[in-house]
Amino acid sequence: MNRRTIMVSFSSALLAAGIAGLTAASVIAADPIKIGVVSHLTGPLAGGEAVTHTPNIELWAKQINDRGGLKVDGEQRPVEIITYDDKTDPAEHIKAVQRLATQDEVDYMLSPYGTGFNIAAAPIYAKYNYPLVAVSAITDKIPELSKRFPNMFFTLGTTSGFVEGVRDTLVTMRDAGTIGNKIAMVNVADAFGIELADTARPILTEAGFEIVYDKSYPLGTPDISPVVKGAKASEPDAFVAWSYPPDTFALTEQAIIEDLDVKAFYTAVATCFPAYADKFGAKIEGNLGAGGINPDTPAMQAYRKAHKEVTGKEADYWASATYYASLQVLEQAIEGVGSVDREATIDYIKNNSFDTVLGTISFDENNNSERYWSVGQWRDGVFRAVADTGMGDSVPAVAKEGWN
Amino acid sequence: MNSGEMKFLVIGVVLALGAASIPIVSDGYWLSIATTAMMYIALSTSWTLFSGPTHLIALSTGAFFGIGGYLVGSGMSDYDQSFWLMAIIAPVVATILAMLIGLATLRLSGVYFVIFTLGLAEMIRNLVSWVQNNFLGSRGLYVLTDFTEAHIYWMLLSVATIVFLAGWLINRSRLGFALRIIGNDEQVARHVGINTAWSKVILFMTTGFFAALVGAIVAPRYSYIEPNVVFSPQLSFLVVIMALLGGIHRLWGPLVGVIPFTLIWEAISISFPNSTTLFLGLSFLLIVYFIPNGFVGLFENLTGRMRK
Numbered sequence: 153m154n155r156r157t158i159m160v161s162f163s164s165a166l167l168a169a170g171i172a173g174l175t176a177a178s179v180i181a182a183d184p185i186k187i188g189v190v191s192h193l194t195g196p197l198a199g200g201e202a203v204t205h206t207p208n209i210e211l212w213a214k215q216i217n218d219r220g221g222l223k224v225d226g227e228q229r230p231v232e233i234i235t236y237d238d239k240t241d242p243a244e245h246i247k248a249v250q251r252l253a254t255q256d257e258v259d260y261m262l263s264p265y266g267t268g269f270n271i272a273a274a275p276i277y278a279k280y281n282y283p284l285v286a287v288s289a290i291t292d293k294i295p296e297l298s299k300r301f302p303n304m305f306f307t308l309g310t311t312s313g314f315v316e317g318v319r320d321t322l323v324t325m326r327d328a329g330t331i332g333n334k335i336a337m338v339n340v341a342d343a344f345g346i347e348l349a350d351t352a353r354p355i356l357t358e359a360g361f362e363i364v365y366d367k368s369y370p371l372g373t374p375d376i377s378p379v380v381k382g383a384k385a386s387e388p389d390a391f392v393a394w395s396y397p398p399d400t401f402a403l404t405e406q407a408i409i410e411d412l413d414v415k416a417f418y419t420a421v422a423t424c425f426p427a428y429a430d431k432f433g434a435k436i437e438g439n440l441g442a443g444g445i446n447p448d449t450p451a452m453q454a455y456r457k458a459h460k461e462v463t464g465k466e467a468d469y470w471a472s473a474t475y476y477a478s479l480q481v482l483e484q485a486i487e488g489v490g491s492v493d494r495e496a497t498i499d500y501i502k503n504n505s506f507d508t509v510l511g512t513i514s515f516d517e518n519n520n521s522e523r524y525w526s527v528g529q530w531r532d533g534v535f536r537a538v539a540d541t542g543m544g545d546s547v548p549a550v551a552k553e554g555w556n
Numbered sequence: 557m558n559s560g561e562m563k564f565l566v567i568g569v570v571l572a573l574g575a576a577s578i579p580i581v582s583d584g585y586w587l588s589i590a591t592t593a594m595m596y597i598a599l600s601t602s603w604t605l606f607s608g609p610t611h612l613i614a615l616s617t618g619a620f621f622g623i624g625g626y627l628v629g630s631g632m633s634d635y636d637q638s639f640w641l642m643a644i645i646a647p648v649v650a651t652i653l654a655m656l657i658g659l660a661t662l663r664l665s666g667v668y669f670v671i672f673t674l675g676l677a678e679m680i681r682n683l684v685s686w687v688q689n690n691f692l693g694s695r696g697l698y699v700l701t702d703f704t705e706a707h708i709y710w711m712l713l714s715v716a717t718i719v720f721l722a723g724w725l726i727n728r729s730r731l732g733f734a735l736r737i738i739g740n741d742e743q744v745a746r747h748v749g750i751n752t753a754w755s756k757v758i759l760f761m762t763t764g765f766f767a768a769l770v771g772a773i774v775a776p777r778y779s780y781i782e783p784n785v786v787f788s789p790q791l792s793f794l795v796v797i798m799a800l801l802g803g804i805h806r807l808w809g810p811l812v813g814v815i816p817f818t819l820i821w822e823a824i825s826i827s828f829p830n831s832t833t834l835f836l837g838l839s840f841l842l843i844v845y846f847i848p849n850g851f852v853g854l855f856e857n858l859t860g861r862m863r864k
Contacts, residue, residue: 194833196784237829242778242785243595247588248825254584267696271780293698300700311696341689343696343782350693368689370682371784 184232185222185492187213188252189262190273195240199397201265203425204288204471207463209233209262212479214462222483225491234258242272249273253280259492260482263287263475267344274301281494283485283501285478287471290314290344298519303498305481305515307474309524309541314442315351317526317539318418319359321440321549322390324538326361330551331415336365336388338379338403340396345371348394348420356392364388369399380406390416397422400441401431408435408555415551416440424470424528424535436530438552443470444528444537446545455509469528469535477508511543572717579706591709593818595774598716599791600799600810602766605723606759607796608804609735613670615792616657618677620650620764622787624771626684629697629781639701643772647765654764658757674789681787697781711773719766723807726762731755801843803850812851 189209192201213233216222221230234256238245245264252258253276263286264273270289274297277284284304291297292311298304325331335356339349349368356363365386369379376399383391391414393403400419407417422428423441445452455476459467467473484507485500486492505514513521525537529549538549578590599617607614624646631642661672726732734755737745745752775781802813824835847854 193830235829236825237832239790239832240785241788241790243592243774244825246777247592247822250585250588251826268778268780268782268785271698272778275779291696293696296700339689341685342784343685343688346685346689346693347696371685 184230185224185260185486186234186256186258187231187260187262188234188236188249188256188258190236190238190245190248190252190264190269192240192265192269193235193237195238197240197266197269200288203427203465203468205262205265205475207459207465207467208472208476208479211459211462212476212483215458216483223487223490238264238269242268245269246272246276249276253282260486260494260497262482263289263478267291270304271297274304277301278303281498283482283494283498285481285501287475287478294520295518302519304519305478305501306518306520307478307513307524308471309522309526311347311351312355313524313541314526315348315355317541318352318392318440319355321418321527321539322356322361322392322416323359325390325416325549325551328548330549332389333360333362334364334386334388335361335390335392336383336386336414337363337392337394338365338383339368339394340371340399341368342371342396345394345396345420352392352394371396372398376402376406377410379403380410380412384410384412388414390414391418392416393419395420395422397425401428404428404432404436404439408432411555413554416549417552418527423530425468426466429530429533429535435555437532437556438550439530440538440549440552441528441530441535442526443468444525444535444539444546445469445473446525446537446543447534449511449545451509451511470525473509474524477506477510477513480508481506481513568720572713575713576710579709583706587705587709589818589822591705591712591777593814594709594712594716595770596795596798596814596818597811598712598719598770599767599795600802600814601716601723601807602719602763602770603795604799604804604807604810605719605726605766606756606763607799608807608809609732609739610756610759611739612662612666612756613796614673614760614763615670615789615796616654616673616676616764617767617795618788618790618792619673619680620654620767621771621774621791622677622680622783623650623653624768624773625775625778625781625786626697626771626783627768628772628775629699629786630692632699633697633781634692639699639776643769646772647768650768651761651765654761655757658760659753662756662760663753673792677787677789677792681783684783684787699775699779699781701776703776705777708773708777712770715766715769715773720807722762726759727807731758735759797840801847801850803852803854806852809850809852816851 191206192198213231217230221228234252236248238248252261261277261282263284264270265288267289270286274284278301281303286304287307290308290311294306294310339345365383365388367379367382369376380403391412395403400422403419418440420442423439424443429436455473456467481501485497488500488504489496502515505512510523513523515521523542525540525543525546527539528535529538537546540546579587603617627646627649628639628642631637632639661669734750737750738752738755742752771786798813798817799810801817802811803809820839824832828835
């Protein structure tokens, strides 16, 4: 009888797998190129994934299929996206990547969201020779990682690059006489927030700034007002917060309430989200944050327009474009090789430059593309880049004139 | 050793050898499922060592697992220590912590203990963040090793085997006997002169030790440790659910819970990638409704009826 119980669960599993197989088979019309992606459809990182990755995958697949597909082996083949949810759990993520590689036998895989997930998945991508063009993976270990995983590419910069962007912005503003020397700095007491604050302390001090206020707050804290009050009492010229999405919103709201009147107000992650501008309207004119884009290039304008048309949402003003660019790199590499040959695709990515929404990008000996915007500023409803590495098209930051 | 035990021992050895050969048969997909299953087998079985006889639902697995993963990450990344040294230190730290927590909470009656363990993972995660923020700093915790999935699988299998042996020895010992009495009636246990608090603390320490060891071994599989990922409350719940599905009044109960659970979970993830949580909830309802005593209870119930 025990055997029967086991049989029941086995057969239900088999049945479920069978149904999945049938639906998949009926969708396939021609002979598509299968592209796999493991997403955080649920769990703590689902929000970021839904803003920055998923709409771009949708847009990219639609654009390719609308023009008939990718040119390989002398024919046009459409792309088919296969998505699994990992519930933001690394063990589930690893399993799902294995499943894509060995069960679905997808031809290519897209990069996951989050530094940890990119690095956790990298060994499997390497084992089966999948190129991994990572975007949401900001790390100072690029040389070591690319040596270990020669198939892994980086596009969004390093932790130090990130902090140096903020320093450059503040130095420019100080040289222009906009701000003085006093910085109030706060950070969220969690991995990336601590890392950024740690990196920032010596870099800002070396640049001649005085950190007059330096406090952290716990991840997920419901009340951020003591931090903002403290910062205000220290009478700073600039306010810098190494923050995550929820606290970026909370800090801004509190700064408005407390009327924290600084000429430079920087919050890190999520300042670039269109939802940030939607929430605060004109009050955030002049706010600084992580990311930024150059909205003036025709490529960027066409991309943002298509993004809005296809997905119904504005693209965020940072990693969205970079993620789309990573898809363009993959697309151009596949067509450049002219066949579904992953090893050749990896070589192609290493040795060629690509025409993307970010402009021309290529990868150095560490598989790193040193072309990214690091600080943006809200100007008339657009989050414009004011500091960058290797782009050269950011504009000087201007003073923030109060919270009106 | 009587013939019944002999039989179980033989079955156990055959199963362990069979399990050890999985990486030779499959190198990819099935191995990654087996590795995840083996992680849960080790965690659920060690959880049952404590919670089975005492009937105290401990939701602290995530906390100890996190200590294992975090210490390996921190030791290797921040202090350039070897994986092996950290894999030894981590369970020892967790065991000491389990002792302190056990001494503080296991004198309380059941429900207070459950509530305390529920908050434990979150408390330790915040403590870790606080220490990082104020004293150590953080540069990202990378656990880059040359282990393949097969190596990690074999390590987990060894831990699971040791958990089973430990459980078997405890069951035969005076301690195991004492715990069964405590589980049935703590008043009685105290009256016959059993040191109930220490008996429970020792078992709780064993659970903490193994959970941290598993966390340490799994760290190289994740390659990058984030405190809010390894100190996961969800892990604590999954371990409990899998153990309950199998049945917790037998040492091998969690084993028969984890394997079907992992396979059903996999089938759900493949078939309904957009609504896995919904179907997970439905399967829980079905499990609780139709097999309240787990597979072991179902099995024993049926064999019992057959004998009649």
